[in-house]
Amino acid sequence: MSIAEPLIPPQAPPPAPPKAYTLSRFVGSVTLGIWLALAVGIFFSVVEGWDPDKFSRYGSSFLSGLGVTLMLVTSSILMGALLSLPVALGRMSKHRLWSWLAYAYVYFFRGTPLITQLFLVYYGLGSFRPQLDAIGLWWFFRDAWNCALFTFTLNTAAYQAEILRGAIESVPRGQHEGAAALGLPQRVAFFKVILPQAMIVALRPYGNEIILMIKGSAIVAIVTVFDLMGETRRAFSRTFDYQMYVWAAALYLVIVEVLRNIWGWLEARLTRHLKR
Secondary structure, three states, X not given: OOOOOOOOOOOOXXXXXXXXXXXXXXXXXXXXXXXXXXXXXXXXXXHHOOOHHHHHHHHHHHHHHHHHHHHHHHHHHHHHHHHHXXXXXXXXXOOHHHHHHHHHHHHHHHHOOHHHHHHHHHHHHHHHHHHHHHOXXXXXXXXXXHXXXXXXXXXXXXXXXXXXXXXXHHOOHHHHHHHHHOOOOHHHHHHHHHHHHHHHHHXXXXXXXXXXXXXXXXXXXXXXXXXXXXXXXXXXXXXXXXHHHHHHHHHHHHHHHHHHHHHHHHHHHHOHHHOO
């Protein structure tokens, strides 16, 4: 008959030694302190220099410019999403001509600055006014808003096509084989089985693309579109008060933060079945 050995309670692991205060940590702390000091200084400067008359005079203009910005970004994102699907399919096509054309399109619009593309459309197409008049398109390209919308749509379509292509290719091959085994036509399998799974993968990159488009939309003020930045420039030219740009920065931050929270909720909602 054996005697049971007494149970020995597990010992807690020894506490980890404190991290050494290295040069990189010191530089990081100093940099963070400088940024905090600048933020506090700007905040108190804005509070002390707050002018209710300027706010009441230009507040409505800022809201009008904000509406133009949201309309431009929303319209270009939606139309770019429609254009990105055939471009993504062209990138994955085995037909060399379609694949090459889609690659050239994506390569150009992702490899050149957005402001260059906007200038090429707004200023460059003006050199072809007789030809555009002849085919009945000058009425569209003579308006700065239409040029901005056209450029932003082509630009975001290139980025969205690459996002969509990567998401589609990330779907396991077994999903394709399972749809074929069920006798589903290739088109039905793509839109009912493959694409919904790919959209979940592409959800976060799509959110990043929308945020980049919101921040990039500020360049349309250069071509006389009075979006949020355009109204800011006009207000600054009349007041010479730097707080106009602080207000614009605050509005951009609010837009991005609201979108980030909405996108986080949407992602959690659509992927809740994957976390069980």
